[in-house]
Amino acid sequence: MKVVIIKYNAGNIQSVKFALNRIGIEPIITDSPNEIQSADKVIFPGVGEASSAMKYLNDKGLNKIIPNLKQPVIGICLGMQLMCKRSEEGNTDCLGIFDQQVLKFKGDVKVPQVGWNNIYNLKSPLFKNITENEFQYFVHGYYVGKSENAIATTNYITEYSSALQKGNFYGVQFHPEKSAEAGEQLLKNFIEL
Amino acid sequence: MLTKRIIPCLDIKDGRTVKGVNFENIRDAGDPVELAIRYCEEGADELVFLDITATNEKRKTLSELVTRIASNINIPFTVGGGINSLEDVSILLNAGADKISINTSAFKDPQLIKELSSRFGSQCIVLAIDTKFENGDWFVYLNGGKIKTEKKTLDWAKEAVELGAGEILLTSMNNDGTKNGFANDITKLISENVNVPVIASGGAGSIQHFSDAFVLGKADAALAASVFHFNEINIQTLKKELRNNKIEIRL
Secondary structure, three states, X not given: OOEEEEOOOOOOHHHHHHHHHHOOOOOEEEOOHHHHHOOOEEEEOOOOOHXXXXXXXHHOOHHHHHHHOOOOEEEEOHHHHHOOOEEOOOOEEOOOOOOOEEEEOOOOOOOOXXXXXXXXXXXXXXXXXXXXXXXXXXXXXXXXXXXXXXXXXXXXXXXXXXXXXXXXXXXXXXXXHHOHHHHHHHHHHHHHO | OOOOEEEEEEEEEOOEEEEEEOOEEEEEOOOHHHHHHHHHHHOOOOEEEXXXXXXXXXXXXXXXXXXXXXXXXOOOEEEXXXXXXHHHHHHHHHHOOOXXXXXXXXXXXXXXXXXXXHHHOHHHEXXXXXXXXXXXXXXXXXXXXXXXXXXXXXXXXXXXXXXOOOEEEEEEOXXXXXXXOOOHHHHHHHHHHOOOOEEEEOOOOOHHHHHHHHHOOOXXXXXXXXXXXXXXXXXXXXXXXXXXXXXXXXX
Protein backbone atom coordinates (compact mmCIF):
# COMPACT_ATOMS: atom_id res chain seq x y z
CA MET A 1 0.00 0.00 0.00
CA LYS A 2 1.53 3.27 -1.15
CA VAL A 3 0.11 6.25 0.73
CA VAL A 4 1.23 9.71 -0.33
CA ILE A 5 0.85 12.96 1.57
CA ILE A 6 1.00 15.91 -0.81
CA LYS A 7 3.76 18.23 0.31
CA TYR A 8 3.08 21.93 -0.05
CA ASN A 9 3.35 25.17 1.88
CA ALA A 10 0.31 24.67 4.12
CA GLY A 11 1.60 22.67 7.09
CA ASN A 12 0.45 20.05 9.61
CA ILE A 13 2.03 17.38 7.44
CA GLN A 14 3.92 15.98 10.46
CA SER A 15 0.69 15.51 12.42
CA VAL A 16 -0.85 13.56 9.55
CA LYS A 17 2.30 11.47 9.19
CA PHE A 18 2.37 10.64 12.92
CA ALA A 19 -1.33 9.72 12.87
CA LEU A 20 -0.74 7.34 9.94
CA ASN A 21 2.26 5.85 11.75
CA ARG A 22 -0.01 5.08 14.71
CA ILE A 23 -2.23 2.97 12.44
CA GLY A 24 0.78 1.21 10.94
CA ILE A 25 1.18 3.22 7.71
CA GLU A 26 4.46 4.83 6.61
CA PRO A 27 3.42 7.55 4.15
CA ILE A 28 5.58 9.15 1.46
CA ILE A 29 5.61 12.95 1.70
CA THR A 30 6.14 14.39 -1.75
CA ASP A 31 5.19 17.02 -4.33
CA SER A 32 6.39 14.91 -7.26
CA PRO A 33 3.56 14.38 -9.79
CA ASN A 34 4.82 10.85 -10.61
CA GLU A 35 4.86 9.76 -6.99
CA ILE A 36 1.41 11.24 -6.39
CA GLN A 37 -0.09 9.65 -9.50
CA SER A 38 1.28 6.20 -8.69
CA ALA A 39 0.00 6.14 -5.08
CA ASP A 40 -2.81 3.87 -3.89
CA LYS A 41 -4.16 6.59 -1.62
CA VAL A 42 -3.52 10.33 -1.64
CA ILE A 43 -3.86 12.63 1.36
CA PHE A 44 -4.09 16.37 0.79
CA PRO A 45 -3.67 17.99 4.22
CA GLY A 46 -3.67 21.66 5.05
CA VAL A 47 -3.53 24.33 7.66
CA GLY A 48 -3.02 27.82 6.34
CA GLU A 49 -4.36 30.40 3.97
CA ALA A 50 -6.10 29.62 0.67
CA SER A 51 -4.58 32.09 -1.81
CA SER A 52 -0.93 31.42 -0.92
CA ALA A 53 -1.58 27.66 -0.88
CA MET A 54 -3.21 27.80 -4.34
CA LYS A 55 -0.35 29.88 -5.67
CA TYR A 56 2.11 27.19 -4.55
CA LEU A 57 0.01 24.41 -6.11
CA ASN A 58 -0.27 26.35 -9.38
CA ASP A 59 3.47 27.04 -9.44
CA LYS A 60 4.21 23.33 -8.97
CA GLY A 61 1.65 22.29 -11.58
CA LEU A 62 -0.24 20.32 -8.92
CA ASN A 63 -3.46 22.16 -9.83
CA LYS A 64 -3.50 20.06 -13.03
CA ILE A 65 -2.50 16.80 -11.33
CA ILE A 66 -4.81 16.61 -8.29
CA PRO A 67 -8.22 16.98 -10.05
CA ASN A 68 -7.31 14.16 -12.47
CA LEU A 69 -6.31 11.56 -9.88
CA LYS A 70 -8.25 8.29 -10.12
CA GLN A 71 -7.39 6.69 -6.74
CA PRO A 72 -9.10 7.69 -3.46
CA VAL A 73 -8.02 11.22 -2.46
CA ILE A 74 -8.88 12.91 0.82
CA GLY A 75 -8.52 16.63 1.52
CA ILE A 76 -8.26 17.66 5.15
CA CYS A 77 -9.38 21.11 6.39
CA LEU A 78 -7.80 23.63 4.00
CA GLY A 79 -7.14 20.68 1.69
CA MET A 80 -10.90 20.10 1.42
CA GLN A 81 -11.54 23.80 0.87
CA LEU A 82 -8.95 23.94 -1.92
CA MET A 83 -10.78 21.08 -3.65
CA CYS A 84 -13.82 23.35 -3.96
CA LYS A 85 -14.53 25.81 -6.78
CA ARG A 86 -13.74 29.10 -5.09
CA SER A 87 -12.90 30.44 -1.64
CA GLU A 88 -13.83 33.75 -0.07
CA GLU A 89 -10.45 33.60 1.65
CA GLY A 90 -8.37 35.91 -0.53
CA ASN A 91 -11.09 35.50 -3.26
CA THR A 92 -9.22 32.49 -4.56
CA ASP A 93 -10.07 30.24 -7.49
CA CYS A 94 -9.47 26.70 -6.25
CA LEU A 95 -9.23 23.23 -7.83
CA GLY A 96 -12.92 22.92 -8.71
CA ILE A 97 -13.29 19.23 -7.88
CA PHE A 98 -16.35 20.05 -5.78
CA ASP A 99 -18.71 22.70 -7.18
CA GLN A 100 -19.17 24.38 -3.83
CA GLN A 101 -18.03 27.83 -2.70
CA VAL A 102 -16.06 28.28 0.52
CA LEU A 103 -17.59 31.04 2.66
CA LYS A 104 -16.46 32.98 5.73
CA PHE A 105 -18.25 32.37 9.03
CA LYS A 106 -20.27 35.47 9.87
CA GLY A 107 -22.37 36.26 12.92
CA ASP A 108 -22.11 36.80 16.62
CA VAL A 109 -19.64 33.99 17.30
CA LYS A 110 -15.96 33.48 17.67
CA VAL A 111 -14.06 32.89 14.44
CA PRO A 112 -12.27 30.59 13.79
CA GLN A 113 -14.27 27.76 15.29
CA VAL A 114 -11.75 25.97 17.52
CA GLY A 115 -12.49 22.69 19.25
CA TRP A 116 -14.58 19.53 19.23
CA ASN A 117 -17.92 19.51 17.45
CA ASN A 118 -20.14 16.66 16.32
CA ILE A 119 -20.74 15.26 12.86
CA TYR A 120 -24.11 13.82 11.77
CA ASN A 121 -26.05 12.64 8.70
CA LEU A 122 -23.06 10.41 8.02
CA LYS A 123 -23.34 8.86 4.56
CA SER A 124 -20.19 7.12 3.44
CA PRO A 125 -17.98 4.08 4.07
CA LEU A 126 -15.54 6.72 5.30
CA PHE A 127 -17.60 6.72 8.51
CA LYS A 128 -17.71 2.96 9.04
CA ASN A 129 -17.76 2.22 12.80
CA ILE A 130 -18.15 5.91 13.56
CA THR A 131 -21.46 6.72 15.25
CA GLU A 132 -23.80 9.59 14.46
CA ASN A 133 -22.90 12.71 16.48
CA GLU A 134 -19.35 11.54 17.09
CA PHE A 135 -16.94 14.38 17.93
CA GLN A 136 -14.11 15.54 15.69
CA TYR A 137 -11.62 18.37 16.18
CA PHE A 138 -12.15 21.51 14.07
CA VAL A 139 -10.10 24.66 13.50
CA HIS A 140 -11.48 26.84 10.70
CA GLY A 141 -12.81 30.27 9.85
CA TYR A 142 -14.28 29.32 6.46
CA TYR A 143 -16.85 26.66 5.61
CA VAL A 144 -18.80 24.94 2.83
CA GLY A 145 -22.58 25.33 3.11
CA LYS A 146 -25.08 22.48 2.92
CA SER A 147 -24.73 20.68 -0.39
CA GLU A 148 -25.64 17.57 -2.35
CA ASN A 149 -22.05 16.33 -1.98
CA ALA A 150 -22.24 16.42 1.83
CA ILE A 151 -21.50 13.11 3.56
CA ALA A 152 -21.41 14.71 7.03
CA THR A 153 -23.04 17.78 8.53
CA THR A 154 -22.03 19.98 11.48
CA ASN A 155 -23.59 23.01 13.15
CA TYR A 156 -21.69 26.18 14.03
CA ILE A 157 -23.87 29.29 13.61
CA THR A 158 -25.38 27.43 10.68
CA GLU A 159 -25.57 23.86 9.44
CA TYR A 160 -22.76 23.19 6.99
CA SER A 161 -21.00 20.36 5.14
CA SER A 162 -18.28 18.98 7.38
CA ALA A 163 -17.39 16.29 4.83
CA LEU A 164 -17.84 16.03 1.07
CA GLN A 165 -17.58 13.28 -1.50
CA LYS A 166 -17.67 13.16 -5.27
CA GLY A 167 -16.49 9.94 -6.90
CA ASN A 168 -13.00 9.10 -5.66
CA PHE A 169 -12.61 12.51 -3.99
CA TYR A 170 -13.30 12.99 -0.29
CA GLY A 171 -12.92 16.05 1.89
CA VAL A 172 -13.22 16.54 5.65
CA GLN A 173 -13.33 19.95 7.32
CA PHE A 174 -12.15 18.56 10.66
CA HIS A 175 -8.77 17.08 11.56
CA PRO A 176 -9.01 13.27 11.85
CA GLU A 177 -5.28 13.21 12.67
CA LYS A 178 -6.09 15.13 15.88
CA SER A 179 -9.49 13.64 16.70
CA ALA A 180 -8.52 10.83 19.06
CA GLU A 181 -9.97 7.35 18.34
CA ALA A 182 -12.80 8.61 16.13
CA GLY A 183 -10.26 10.33 13.88
CA GLU A 184 -8.03 7.29 13.73
CA GLN A 185 -11.01 5.18 12.73
CA LEU A 186 -11.71 7.56 9.85
CA LEU A 187 -8.11 7.41 8.63
CA LYS A 188 -8.24 3.61 8.80
CA ASN A 189 -11.49 3.64 6.82
CA PHE A 190 -9.91 5.83 4.15
CA ILE A 191 -6.90 3.54 3.86
CA GLU A 192 -9.27 0.57 3.49
CA LEU A 193 -11.41 2.18 0.73
CA MET B 1 -22.54 21.96 19.10
CA LEU B 2 -19.02 23.15 19.70
CA THR B 3 -18.00 21.91 23.14
CA LYS B 4 -16.08 23.53 25.99
CA ARG B 5 -12.55 22.17 26.24
CA ILE B 6 -10.77 20.71 29.26
CA ILE B 7 -7.03 21.26 28.94
CA PRO B 8 -4.48 19.72 31.29
CA CYS B 9 -1.28 21.74 31.38
CA LEU B 10 2.10 20.15 31.85
CA ASP B 11 4.81 22.47 33.12
CA ILE B 12 8.13 21.14 31.91
CA LYS B 13 11.55 21.58 33.44
CA ASP B 14 14.56 19.57 32.25
CA GLY B 15 12.24 17.23 30.35
CA ARG B 16 10.15 16.45 33.47
CA THR B 17 6.69 17.62 34.49
CA VAL B 18 6.48 19.98 37.42
CA LYS B 19 3.81 22.17 38.98
CA GLY B 20 4.55 25.45 40.67
CA VAL B 21 2.60 26.80 43.59
CA ASN B 22 2.25 30.52 42.87
CA PHE B 23 5.04 30.03 40.33
CA GLU B 24 7.48 28.89 43.03
CA ASN B 25 8.29 25.82 45.14
CA ILE B 26 8.23 23.48 42.17
CA ARG B 27 7.33 19.81 42.74
CA ASP B 28 8.12 16.96 40.34
CA ALA B 29 5.09 15.24 38.85
CA GLY B 30 6.46 12.81 36.33
CA ASP B 31 7.30 12.03 32.73
CA PRO B 32 5.50 14.37 30.30
CA VAL B 33 4.78 11.78 27.61
CA GLU B 34 3.46 9.25 30.11
CA LEU B 35 1.21 11.87 31.66
CA ALA B 36 0.10 13.10 28.23
CA ILE B 37 -1.00 9.60 27.25
CA ARG B 38 -2.87 9.19 30.53
CA TYR B 39 -4.70 12.48 29.95
CA CYS B 40 -5.69 11.45 26.43
CA GLU B 41 -7.12 8.20 27.73
CA GLU B 42 -9.07 10.07 30.40
CA GLY B 43 -10.65 12.28 27.72
CA ALA B 44 -8.64 15.52 27.73
CA ASP B 45 -9.63 17.72 24.79
CA GLU B 46 -6.23 19.31 24.27
CA LEU B 47 -2.91 19.59 26.08
CA VAL B 48 -0.56 22.46 26.83
CA PHE B 49 3.16 22.02 27.51
CA LEU B 50 4.92 25.00 29.05
CA ASP B 51 8.67 25.04 29.39
CA ILE B 52 8.56 27.15 32.54
CA THR B 53 12.26 27.67 32.89
CA ALA B 54 12.79 28.75 29.32
CA THR B 55 12.41 32.50 29.73
CA ASN B 56 14.75 32.80 32.68
CA GLU B 57 17.40 30.38 31.65
CA LYS B 58 17.13 31.14 27.92
CA ARG B 59 16.56 27.47 27.24
CA LYS B 60 14.88 26.32 24.05
CA THR B 61 12.01 23.88 24.44
CA LEU B 62 13.35 20.55 23.30
CA SER B 63 11.98 19.77 19.89
CA GLU B 64 12.74 16.07 20.47
CA LEU B 65 10.30 16.07 23.35
CA VAL B 66 7.69 17.70 21.10
CA THR B 67 8.20 15.02 18.46
CA ARG B 68 7.93 12.29 21.08
CA ILE B 69 4.66 13.82 22.30
CA ALA B 70 3.31 14.26 18.76
CA SER B 71 3.99 10.66 17.82
CA ASN B 72 2.33 9.35 20.98
CA ILE B 73 -0.86 11.36 21.35
CA ASN B 74 -3.84 11.85 19.05
CA ILE B 75 -5.28 15.17 20.25
CA PRO B 76 -4.04 18.73 19.62
CA PHE B 77 -1.36 20.26 21.81
CA THR B 78 0.28 23.63 22.37
CA VAL B 79 3.89 24.27 23.29
CA GLY B 80 5.08 27.42 25.03
CA GLY B 81 7.86 28.91 27.08
CA GLY B 82 10.65 31.18 25.94
CA ILE B 83 9.59 31.30 22.30
CA ASN B 84 10.77 34.55 20.76
CA SER B 85 11.39 34.14 17.05
CA LEU B 86 9.98 32.90 13.78
CA GLU B 87 12.66 30.23 13.79
CA ASP B 88 11.67 28.88 17.25
CA VAL B 89 8.08 28.56 16.06
CA SER B 90 9.04 26.93 12.79
CA ILE B 91 11.12 24.30 14.62
CA LEU B 92 8.34 23.47 17.09
CA LEU B 93 5.59 23.27 14.46
CA ASN B 94 7.78 21.08 12.26
CA ALA B 95 8.51 18.89 15.27
CA GLY B 96 4.76 18.23 15.51
CA ALA B 97 3.25 20.91 17.76
CA ASP B 98 -0.21 22.08 16.67
CA LYS B 99 0.01 25.50 18.27
CA ILE B 100 2.61 27.54 20.07
CA SER B 101 2.06 30.03 22.86
CA ILE B 102 3.96 33.26 23.28
CA ASN B 103 3.98 35.59 26.25
CA THR B 104 6.82 37.95 27.24
CA SER B 105 8.39 38.07 23.77
CA ALA B 106 5.08 39.13 22.21
CA PHE B 107 4.62 41.86 24.79
CA LYS B 108 8.08 43.24 24.19
CA ASP B 109 7.69 43.04 20.41
CA PRO B 110 3.99 42.97 19.43
CA GLN B 111 4.90 42.80 15.74
CA LEU B 112 6.04 39.23 16.44
CA ILE B 113 2.36 38.26 16.72
CA LYS B 114 1.70 39.73 13.30
CA GLU B 115 4.71 38.04 11.72
CA LEU B 116 3.86 34.65 13.24
CA SER B 117 0.18 34.76 12.38
CA SER B 118 0.76 35.79 8.78
CA ARG B 119 3.44 33.13 8.32
CA PHE B 120 1.82 30.20 10.16
CA GLY B 121 -1.83 31.27 10.52
CA SER B 122 -3.64 32.71 13.54
CA GLN B 123 -5.03 29.29 14.42
CA CYS B 124 -1.66 28.17 15.80
CA ILE B 125 -0.71 31.35 17.67
CA VAL B 126 -1.87 31.37 21.30
CA LEU B 127 -1.17 34.51 23.31
CA ALA B 128 -0.52 33.67 26.97
CA ILE B 129 -1.15 36.48 29.45
CA ASP B 130 -0.21 36.34 33.12
CA THR B 131 -2.41 38.83 34.91
CA LYS B 132 -2.76 40.16 38.44
CA PHE B 133 -5.42 42.29 40.07
CA GLU B 134 -4.08 45.21 42.04
CA ASN B 135 -5.06 48.81 42.73
CA GLY B 136 -8.47 48.24 41.21
CA ASP B 137 -7.51 46.73 37.86
CA TRP B 138 -5.97 43.74 36.09
CA PHE B 139 -2.42 44.27 34.81
CA VAL B 140 -0.12 42.25 32.56
CA TYR B 141 2.91 40.58 34.15
CA LEU B 142 5.95 39.23 32.32
CA ASN B 143 8.71 36.65 32.79
CA GLY B 144 6.57 34.04 34.49
CA GLY B 145 4.94 36.63 36.71
CA LYS B 146 8.09 38.31 37.93
CA ILE B 147 7.87 41.68 36.16
CA LYS B 148 4.89 44.01 36.45
CA THR B 149 3.85 46.20 33.54
CA GLU B 150 1.51 49.18 33.48
CA LYS B 151 -0.52 47.62 30.66
CA LYS B 152 -4.12 46.72 31.45
CA THR B 153 -4.95 43.14 30.55
CA LEU B 154 -8.03 43.96 28.47
CA ASP B 155 -6.09 46.48 26.37
CA TRP B 156 -3.29 43.99 25.70
CA ALA B 157 -5.70 41.19 24.81
CA LYS B 158 -7.55 43.38 22.30
CA GLU B 159 -4.31 44.63 20.77
CA ALA B 160 -2.91 41.11 20.42
CA VAL B 161 -6.05 39.77 18.76
CA GLU B 162 -5.95 42.71 16.37
CA LEU B 163 -2.39 41.70 15.48
CA GLY B 164 -3.42 38.11 14.81
CA ALA B 165 -3.41 36.09 18.05
CA GLY B 166 -5.79 33.17 17.52
CA GLU B 167 -6.50 32.31 21.14
CA ILE B 168 -5.90 33.83 24.58
CA LEU B 169 -4.57 31.75 27.46
CA LEU B 170 -5.35 33.87 30.50
CA THR B 171 -3.68 32.97 33.81
CA SER B 172 -4.66 34.85 36.94
CA MET B 173 -1.69 35.05 39.30
CA ASN B 174 -4.03 35.90 42.17
CA ASN B 175 -5.77 32.56 41.68
CA ASP B 176 -2.99 30.31 40.40
CA GLY B 177 -2.08 27.61 42.91
CA THR B 178 -4.84 28.61 45.37
CA LYS B 179 -7.44 26.02 44.33
CA ASN B 180 -10.08 28.63 45.11
CA GLY B 181 -11.50 28.85 41.59
CA PHE B 182 -10.72 30.69 38.34
CA ALA B 183 -10.75 34.49 38.02
CA ASN B 184 -14.16 34.58 36.38
CA ASP B 185 -14.53 38.36 36.25
CA ILE B 186 -11.46 39.08 34.11
CA THR B 187 -12.03 35.92 32.06
CA LYS B 188 -15.56 37.08 31.23
CA LEU B 189 -14.37 40.59 30.43
CA ILE B 190 -11.76 39.31 27.97
CA SER B 191 -14.00 36.66 26.47
CA GLU B 192 -16.78 39.14 25.75
CA ASN B 193 -14.42 41.68 24.23
CA VAL B 194 -12.34 39.61 21.85
CA ASN B 195 -13.55 37.43 19.00
CA VAL B 196 -11.19 34.50 19.66
CA PRO B 197 -11.43 31.65 22.18
CA VAL B 198 -10.31 32.36 25.75
CA ILE B 199 -8.76 29.66 27.92
CA ALA B 200 -9.24 30.25 31.66
CA SER B 201 -6.24 29.27 33.78
CA GLY B 202 -5.23 29.42 37.41
CA GLY B 203 -7.16 28.38 40.49
CA ALA B 204 -8.92 25.12 39.61
CA GLY B 205 -9.67 23.15 42.77
CA SER B 206 -13.07 21.54 42.24
CA ILE B 207 -15.50 20.46 39.54
CA GLN B 208 -17.69 23.44 40.39
CA HIS B 209 -14.80 25.78 39.56
CA PHE B 210 -14.70 24.48 35.99
CA SER B 211 -18.44 24.88 35.67
CA ASP B 212 -18.14 28.46 36.95
CA ALA B 213 -15.36 29.25 34.47
CA PHE B 214 -17.65 28.27 31.59
CA VAL B 215 -20.91 29.72 32.92
CA LEU B 216 -19.73 32.82 34.83
CA GLY B 217 -16.37 33.34 33.13
CA LYS B 218 -17.71 32.65 29.60
CA ALA B 219 -14.48 30.74 28.95
CA ASP B 220 -14.20 28.56 25.85
CA ALA B 221 -11.77 26.23 27.57
CA ALA B 222 -10.41 25.71 31.07
CA LEU B 223 -6.85 24.73 31.89
CA ALA B 224 -5.46 23.16 35.03
CA ALA B 225 -2.35 21.30 36.11
CA SER B 226 -2.02 20.01 39.66
CA VAL B 227 -5.59 18.81 40.18
CA PHE B 228 -5.05 16.51 37.22
CA HIS B 229 -1.43 15.60 37.93
CA PHE B 230 -2.11 14.50 41.45
CA ASN B 231 -5.39 12.79 40.52
CA GLU B 232 -7.44 15.10 42.69
CA ILE B 233 -9.92 15.47 39.84
CA ASN B 234 -10.40 12.73 37.27
CA ILE B 235 -10.95 14.22 33.81
CA GLN B 236 -13.66 11.75 32.87
CA THR B 237 -15.59 12.33 36.10
CA LEU B 238 -15.20 16.08 35.60
CA LYS B 239 -16.53 15.96 32.06
CA LYS B 240 -19.52 13.77 32.98
CA GLU B 241 -20.41 16.10 35.81
CA LEU B 242 -20.14 19.16 33.55
CA ARG B 243 -22.40 17.56 31.00
CA ASN B 244 -24.90 16.80 33.76
CA ASN B 245 -24.80 20.53 34.45
CA LYS B 246 -25.93 21.13 30.83
CA ILE B 247 -22.54 22.33 29.63
CA GLU B 248 -21.59 21.21 26.11
CA ILE B 249 -18.84 18.64 26.62
CA ARG B 250 -17.28 15.91 24.50
CA LEU B 251 -17.64 12.48 26.11
